[in-house]
Amino acid sequence: MRTLFKTFLLVITFFTLTNINAQNETNKSNYFQISPRVGYDFPTYNNNTPYIDYKAGLEAGISLDYYWKWFGIGVDFDYIKNKPESTYPTENLIGSGGLITNFNLSEASITRMFYGIGPSFKYENQQGNLVGELNTRAGLGSIKGGRTLLTDAGTNDLLNFHAGYNAKNVISAKAQARITYFFNKTFGVHAGAYYLRHFDVTETLDSGLGISAGYHPITTMDGQNMLDRSGPIVREAPCDCDIASVGVFAGLTIKLDKKVCSVCGLDHFPHCCATCGCGVTVTAKDKFTGEILPNTAIVLSDINGNIIQSGTTNSYGVVVFNDVEPDNYIVKGKLYTIDLEETSITKAEFKDCKADGSTIQKVIVYADENYILKGNVVECNTADGIKDVAILLKDKINAKQKNTISNTEGNFIFHLKQASTYALNGKKDGYFSNEVEVTTDAYNRNSSLFIDFEMCIDPCGKAIKLENINFDLDKAIILPAAKPDLDYVVRLMQENPNITVEMSSHTDSQGSDEYNQSLSQRRADATVNYIASKGISPSRLIARGAGESELKNTKCTNNVPCTDEEHRINRRTEFKVVCF
Structure with missing residues (x-):
């Protein structure tokens, strides 16, 4: 236990030095926190009774801490319950009357309570959601119970005895380390370990037996335990001996902020009112045009680069940061991966802000020439x-x-x-x-x-009409006016080498079905040949004569009188892309 105690002292020293070095890295407001917990305690009782094992047991407690940045003061209360267990060997135990088979045993639980006060130290990450703490406490303890008695049921001879404790106002000390994870600004969970020591704890003197502890010596021979009848029962006077324990625990943490506004000088507990801090309004604009810039990422950081608040400008190019405490800040921005020219806010500007109740106005500009x-x-x-x-x-x-x-x-x-x-x-x-x-x-x-x-x-698969593909009557020769549209198809196929194009020629319903089918096929072949002549592989081209089988203006079928404009709707050339 001495080694463990020294280890805790080293941890205290290291944690203290770490927090002194880190105090400039964190600038969190003062706050009060409550941390109830439950755990398991592993005790060591130094007394004059060698045949008692003090078992681990329940620990419940609460810590109350008030922090100023990295340093604080706190109080602890702990309730611990252990139970002693007699380890006096009872198997093959030979007494004056032979083998002892019946025993009387009573074992009473021990309760310990600790009340302590002392300094607390903490270190937290930049987001403030992960906190490591070291609590050191000095105070008073009380230890009650633990009377243990083992006798021979036949002769009523005392075999093993400890009167237990009824000690009050025992000088005690405790070192405790814990890690807390906060889900939000108020609630978190923690886990940790502690070392607790009660100094010079006086044992109870049993008035009936006149001793605080005693046991009957044993001689072991040939696997048998024999009561040593050559001497009297070992009787012990009350011992002023230490009791120590280590334990592990977990619990909840509730944090109540207390902000002290450095400008107005007022305490606001547990919530900071609107008079603390200032609002900072940042407008993002283009340097050359003066255009406002929506959807621009804006970051407010301290002079060490730690992010204080962040946001995105609204449709008016504005983002507002509320309750910014007086300090020196840097405003940065980014629009589509391009950094804006940063600007700064001085601590002196907050005094002007508090004087007239206004917000601090800042403009950050996009200066890229592209x-x-x-x-x-x-x-x-x-x-x-x-x-x-x-x-x-x-x-x-x-x-x-x-x-x-x-x-x-x-x-x-x-x-x-x-x-x-x-x-x-x-x-x-x-x-x-x-x-x-x-x-x-x-x-x-x-x-x-x-x-x-x-x-x-x-x-793919969508039919697209080519507007200028016209042919002379009863002809299938590509006219000069049609070549720009067909060149467009050529470029499309050059830019998309994985497509195949189907060229479809359609006629109106005038003339026989057989004639229109033949004419449309010759015209489809002519368009395909033209495209192939421009370097497109014929394997990527399909010529399809549809004749009058796919009329767009379905009113103008065979033997139905229609104007030439109505028939023209059906006379068309289309292409359809097939993707692979």
Whole structure:
């Protein structure tokens, strides 16, 4: 136990030095905490009775602490209950009348109580939710009970006896270490261990027997225990001996904040009122255009870099930090991975704030000279955003490229340099994309930070009409006016090498079904041949003549009079992408 006690003293010294060094690292407000606990106690009783084992037992207690930053003062109360157990050998015990088989045994529990006061030390992490504590206490204890008596039932001879204790106002000391995890600002759970020592505890003197302890000596021979009849019972006078124990415990911690406002000088317990601290309003703006910047991450930190509060600007580019205690601070911001120019708040500004009841106003600026492309990818001809589209951005002037993925709303962002031209392409399984361009030359950085941009991708299998694919009457020759639309298909297939295109030609209902089928097939073949002549593999092209089998204007069927405009709706060329 002496070694264990020395170990605790070393822990106390180390913890104290650690907290002295760490006091500048934490700047938490003063507070009061209540920590009830339950645990298990392992005792050591130094007395003159060798045949008693004092078993481990229940411990219950409570600690009350008040902290000023890392140092505090606290009081403890502990209730401990142990039970003595006689270990006097009773098997094969030979007395004056032979083998003793019947015994009388009484064992009374011991209760100990401790009341102590002393310093407390703590160290907590930057978030304040994990706290290590060391409590040292000095005080008084009381020890009652523990009378143990073993006799021979036949002769009533005393075999083993201890009168127990009835000691009050015993000088006691305790060292306790615990770790607390706080779920929020008020409630937490803790676990720990302690060492408790009661000094010079006087044993009870039994008035009937006239002794405090005694036992009958034993001689062991051939596996048998024999009462030593050569001498009298060993009788012991009351012993002023120490009682020590170690224990482990767990429990709840309730923290009640007490804030002292350094400006107003008022205590507010347990909650800090609105007069303590100041509000800090931070507005994020673009340096060149003066635009407000929503969704900008803002951090308020102390001069050591410890984060005090953080938030995101609202739709007006503003974030408000409440109840900021007077000190020197740094305000930092970040918009889409780009840092804003930081600003500072001095402690003197809080005095002005308290004088007129206003908030401290700060502006933090975005000074990057590049544009921010705020893109949105949708399905063509709809407003539905598409998530998880791989967006490729190519800088056509500087020969560089970037990649990103659209979010659940189909949104994505890129930072674009001034005076450059970019090509964007989107890829996703089941979709195909056209390459689109955006040129920053068309914008002025002094009047615009954001470039809003929408691009679309089409699902595979969707039929897309080519508006300018017209043929002369009864002909299947590609006209010059049709070539731009077919060149568009060529570019699409070059940009999406994993797709196959089906070219479909449709006619109106005028003429026989057989004639229209033949004519549409020849026209589909002509369009496919043109595309193949531009370097596209014929294996990626399908020519399909649909004739009049898939009328869009279903009113104009065979032998139904229609105007030429009505028939024109059915005369069309379409392409359909097949994705692999």
